[in-house]
Amino acid sequence: MNKLSVIGSLLLGTFIIVSCADDDDAVKPTTWEIGEPTATDYPEDYYAGGLLGTTAENSSTAFKQPSKAVQDANMMTAFNEGEYLFEKDYNTNTEGAFHGLGPVYVRRGCLYCHPGYGHGARQTEYKADTHRNGYLLVIYDKTTNAYIRSVAGMPQTGAVKPFKAPIDENQIKIAWNSYTDEWGNRFPDGETYALIYPEVSIPYTAYYAPVVVARGGADVTLDEAQYNAEIGVLLESTIGIYGTGLTDAIPDEDITAQWESESKYFNSIGKTDALNPAMWDQTTNTWKSYYANSLQGDGTKYVRRYTYALSRGPILDAAGANAIWNITNVTRSDRRYHYLDLAGTYYATKSSQDPEVQAGFTEYINRMDPTGAHPEWHTGNLEKDIYTYLTSKQLDAEMTDAQYKNLMIWHRGLAVPAARNTTTEDFKQGKELFTQIGCAACHRPSWQTGDDHIQDPAKFFKSDSDMPRYPHQKIWPYTDFVQHRLWMKNDIRTGWCRTTPLWGRGLAGRTGSGTERLHDCRARNVLEAIMWHGCKNEGGTSDAYQTVVKFRNLSKKERDQLIYFIESI
Amino acid sequence: MKTKNLLKMAALAAVLSTGFASCSDDDDADNSVVNGSQAALDQACSDWKVARANWENTEAFLFGAADVYSIDPHTDTWPVAANDLADVLRDGQAMSNLDNFIKTANSGILGYHGLEYVLFRQGQPRKIDQITTLEYNYICAVAKDLYNATATLEVCWDSKESNAERQKIAKEYVATHLAIDDDGNQEGALDGFQNFGKAFKNPGTGDWDTALDATLEIISGCQDIIGEVGQSKIGLPYTGEDASYIESPYAYNSITDFYDNIVSCKNALYGSMNATTANEKSLIYFCLNAGNSTLAAQAKTVQTKLDNALAKIKAMKAPFALYYSDASCKVAIDALGELDDALGELSETLKAYAGNETVENQCKVINENYVDNVIVATYRTLANNAQKLYQSIVKIKN
Numbered sequence: 008m009n010k011l012s013v014i015g016s017l018l019l020g021t022f023i024i025v026s027c028a029d030d031d032d033a034v035k036p037t038t039w040e041i042g043e044p045t046a047t048d049y050p051e052d053y054y055a056g057g058l059l060g061t062t063a064e065n066s067s068t069a070f071k072q073p074s075k076a077v078q079d080a081n082m083m084t085a086f087n088e089g090e091y092l093f094e095k096d097y098n099t100n101t102e103g104a105f106h107g108l109g110p111v112y113v114r115r116g117c118l119y120c121h122p123g124y125g126h127g128a129r130q131t132e133y134k135a136d137t138h139r140n141g142y143l144l145v146i147y148d149k150t151t152n153a154y155i156r157s158v159a160g161m162p163q164t165g166a167v168k169p170f171k172a173p174i175d176e177n178q179i180k181i182a183w184n185s186y187t188d189e190w191g192n193r194f195p196d197g198e199t200y201a202l203i204y205p206e207v208s209i210p211y212t213a214y215y216a217p218v219v220v221a222r223g224g225a226d227v228t229l230d231e232a233q234y235n236a237e238i239g240v241l242l243e244s245t246i247g248i249y250g251t252g253l254t255d256a257i258p259d260e261d262i263t264a265q266w267e268s269e270s271k272y273f274n275s276i277g278k279t280d281a282l283n284p285a286m287w288d289q290t291t292n293t294w295k296s297y298y299a300n301s302l303q304g305d306g307t308k309y310v311r312r313y314t315y316a317l318s319r320g321p322i323l324d325a326a327g328a329n330a331i332w333n334i335t336n337v338t339r340s341d342r343r344y345h346y347l348d349l350a351g352t353y354y355a356t357k358s359s360q361d362p363e364v365q366a367g368f369t370e371y372i373n374r375m376d377p378t379g380a381h382p383e384w385h386t387g388n389l390e391k392d393i394y395t396y397l398t399s400k401q402l403d404a405e406m407t408d409a410q411y412k413n414l415m416i417w418h419r420g421l422a423v424p425a426a427r428n429t430t431t432e433d434f435k436q437g438k439e440l441f442t443q444i445g446c447a448a449c450h451r452p453s454w455q456t457g458d459d460h461i462q463d464p465a466k467f468f469k470s471d472s473d474m475p476r477y478p479h480q481k482i483w484p485y486t487d488f489v490q491h492r493l494w495m496k497n498d499i500r501t502g503w504c505r506t507t508p509l510w511g512r513g514l515a516g517r518t519g520s521g522t523e524r525l526h527d528c529r530a531r532n533v534l535e536a537i538m539w540h541g542c543k544n545e546g547g548t549s550d551a552y553q554t555v556v557k558f559r560n561l562s563k564k565e566r567d568q569l570i571y572f573i574e575s576i
Numbered sequence: 577m578k579t580k581n582l583l584k585m586a587a588l589a590a591v592l593s594t595g596f597a598s599c600s601d602d603d604d605a606d607n608s609v610v611n612g613s614q615a616a617l618d619q620a621c622s623d624w625k626v627a628r629a630n631w632e633n634t635e636a637f638l639f640g641a642a643d644v645y646s647i648d649p650h651t652d653t654w655p656v657a658a659n660d661l662a663d664v665l666r667d668g669q670a671m672s673n674l675d676n677f678i679k680t681a682n683s684g685i686l687g688y689h690g691l692e693y694v695l696f697r698q699g700q701p702r703k704i705d706q707i708t709t710l711e712y713n714y715i716c717a718v719a720k721d722l723y724n725a726t727a728t729l730e731v732c733w734d735s736k737e738s739n740a741e742r743q744k745i746a747k748e749y750v751a752t753h754l755a756i757d758d759d760g761n762q763e764g765a766l767d768g769f770q771n772f773g774k775a776f777k778n779p780g781t782g783d784w785d786t787a788l789d790a791t792l793e794i795i796s797g798c799q800d801i802i803g804e805v806g807q808s809k810i811g812l813p814y815t816g817e818d819a820s821y822i823e824s825p826y827a828y829n830s831i832t833d834f835y836d837n838i839v840s841c842k843n844a845l846y847g848s849m850n851a852t853t854a855n856e857k858s859l860i861y862f863c864l865n866a867g868n869s870t871l872a873a874q875a876k877t878v879q880t881k882l883d884n885a886l887a888k889i890k891a892m893k894a895p896f897a898l899y900y901s902d903a904s905c906k907v908a909i910d911a912l913g914e915l916d917d918a919l920g921e922l923s924e925t926l927k928a929y930a931g932n933e934t935v936e937n938q939c940k941v942i943n944e945n946y947v948d949n950v951i952v953a954t955y956r957t958l959a960n961n962a963q964k965l966y967q968s969i970v971k972i973k974n
Contacts, residue, residue, distance in 0.1 A: 066796035138646035
């Protein structure tokens with residue numbers, strides 16, 4: 008890893024064939040004459056991450072590479088430290104490397120969910136300690152679509168003794184059901200395919216604390232019958248991390264312009280409910296919601312661009328910045344508190360009253376705070392001490408500021424693999440079809456980055472010199488950063504999903520990442536992913552329905568070329 | 577800095593003692609000392625070092641089975657989660673069903689470093705009268721699991737499917753250690769099992785589209801570990817970015833680990849285990865004799881830088897756990913950086929021959945040799961020595 012692959016200056020071609028000794032010769036040659044390679048001009052879409060953010064490495068380490076911007080900024084040491092923080096497990100030791108896990112956690116480290124730095128892999132059970140399980144549980148109130156209040160938004164199934172897991176993962180069931188689309192899973196030329204989708208269930212008994220939802224401005228506790236009828240459980244998988252620094256460099260106004268343009272288009276064809284009303288007002292063609300952080304930051308508003316749910320703005324306060332804290336519960340200077348349930352009280356209350364937790368708490372807290380620096384955790388009133396500890400806003404920082412900064416340099420510094428096969432005829436044909444049948448309308452091929460002055464809603468990073476930067480690059484992520492609806496069976500929560508970037512995904516197998524696609528890994532290959540874009544019998548018609556109809560009517564060769572292109576970008 | 581690091585190690589050791597102290601209080605767990613011999617413990621420690629060196633010799637090819645089946649984290653996670661380990665030792669349920677417990681346990685308490693933590697202190701074997709029966713039972717199970725993992729690696733790369741007994745172990749390992757294979761199939765062990773050796777030898781059948789792609793993976797695998805050794809394993813403590821991160825501190829084995837990692841690269845590039853010269857089916861031999869002066873010069877540079885990097889690592893002041901800020905570390909870091917650069921240049925040149933029939937044909941030869949005589953040979957030695965380690969750990973008890 009961590010070796011910059013220089014590209015752009017010496018990209019040589021393929022056409023010299025100078026034969027060696029006769030193949031039939033029984034004696035193997037010990038010398039060869041391979042001649043000189045010839046130069047090839049690669050097309051601009053070869054440079055998926057622009058000149059500053061593309062790596063020519065396309066081996067098993069393709070997603071791990073630093074961008075040229077990292078080296079230009081003299082940040083390789085920091086990048087490597089950041090990489091280590093990403094790669095290793097956190098532990099329950101109270102000192103030393105990678106300490107600070109818990110008291111409850113989603114995973115012990117990052118690689119579990121981002122194998123090979125990419126997408127999670129499909130699972131048939133949910134186990135926090137299973138490598139390549141990139142799933143987060145999505146537990147929501149079907150009557151409001153909101154997360155339940157009594158577990159975390161990213162619910163934990165791991166706990167450090169004496170604490171107990173908010174959800175007992177052994178009771179979680181993931182079933183994979185077959186799905187037949189309106190075409191009977193068959194193309195007009197007879198080729199068939201199979202589709203599957205997940206059905207997840209968590210019994211009421213798996214929850215440690217009572218199940219509570221918010222309704223009409225108040226918290227309501229559900230009984231088992233209500234829970235069974237009103238609570239939904241879905242899965243969301245991780246996606247790759249590479250390239251997120253580059254998409255962070257796209258100006259807010261350009262993303263706004265993309266929404267505005269789609270909004271006007273949909274209005275012009277009378278489709279006035281095409282964009283998520285929680286995000287965008289189609290009647291005024293303006294944002295309805297921005298990303299802002301008033302807790303660590305000053306509430307400045309930023310355009311949303313990350314996660315399926317578009318829950319995040321600039322990368323420095325987005326999924327990775329959050330995950331290194333909330334997935335492991337490793338505290339840092341600007342987050343000296345635990346990530347618990349959404350309401351922040353239910354888990355602490357239940358734990359504080361649990362005799363088994365009380366029995367082990369004294370040993371635990373003496374280990375965590377051996378010098379008694381926090382006397383409020385050692386009063387001897389166990390119920391009070393446990394509650395005070397769990398809900399404390401004054402925990403000691405377990406990750407240093409320097410470590411956090413290095414993690415974010417690494418995060419923003421990961422390059423995108425160059426596109427493969429760009430000079431082949433199949434690639435060129437597939438590329439044309441990608442636009443021709445409409446894929447490119449949402450999977451917008453390219454963007455231009457701006458001046459790339461860094462933005463951090465949490466105000467931890469303040470200077471351009473803190474980070475590797477990507478000014479004025481043409482990049483090829485293949486997304487419009489807009490949410491659309493596919494109307495799949497057991498769809499994503501709310502139904503709205505940001506168009507996922509396609510760059511690099513063809514290398515998933517080689518890098519050890521999950522090769523599956525879509526938010527819950529239901530598509531086992533590109534073909535299935537495309538066909539899941541063609542639903543119209545599950546409550547609505549997919550925004551990509553007409554494109555899938557056109558895909559179906561392509562010849563087998565053309566379909567293969569389109570898939571080849573998608574695997575190559 | 578040095579003092580601080582020693583204190584941290586002492587603190588880790590203290591965690592385990594705390595665990596023991598409380599185990600008898602909690603549930604009357606067996607806190608007795610194992611009835612064993614110091615000689616047997618010393619032998620186990622010695623065998624640990626051999627099997628450890630074998631593992632480090634595999635780090636130039638961590639792609640494929642080690643990655644996809646998560647065997648690398650399962651066997652080589654650092655640091656040890658000492659507090660969790662102490663918890664397991666007093667967890668009667670886990671201890672009574674150790675073989676199964678270990679299959680899905682937190683990897684921070686398993687593998688080489690889990691064993692190292694129980695076997696060694698300050699670079700020396702522990703005293704036999706410090707090893708409890710619980711610890712003994714625990715390391716027996718961990719060593720057995722380690723052997724199974726290494727056997728799995730051998731089998732997953734063995735395109736000739738030559739060892740029936742280990743085939744059985746591997747298929748059982750893959751079926752029980754993983755929730756699911758890439759296709760999501762759960763019906764039986766075979767569905768989850770892949771032969772990476774066959775895929776690597778036969779372009780277009782697995783993750784490598786051409787023979788050249790696979791050959792470039794050989795270089796990339798080397799660069800991956802060279803970068804990790806230079807910039808992270810040595811670099812992070814040396815630069816002060818993270819002084820608490822030092823692998824194998826209990827056995828004082830760090831510099832040996834680094835050296836063996838680079839030997840792994842030499843083997844990969846020279847086409848055999850314990851290589852001193854590049855054999856005719858190796859990547860370096862081909863580059864030297866391919867009839868292109870640029871490639872030949874770059875291959876020559878790789879050879880020079882490789883030997884230089886090995887020499888500079890050997891010259892580092894030992895033990896690294898104490899001398900990680902010594903100037904000799906920087907010399908080794910720089911030498912590794914130069915080796916990485918040299919391989920990068922070689923790789924760039926080779927890449928430009930995509931589609932060249934002669935290159936493609938010879939890459940196939942290189943890849944076949946690499947699978948059989950580097951990867952499988954190394955994993956086989958590893959599995960043999962991991963098996964030996966398991967047997968000598970069992971023998972610690974009289």
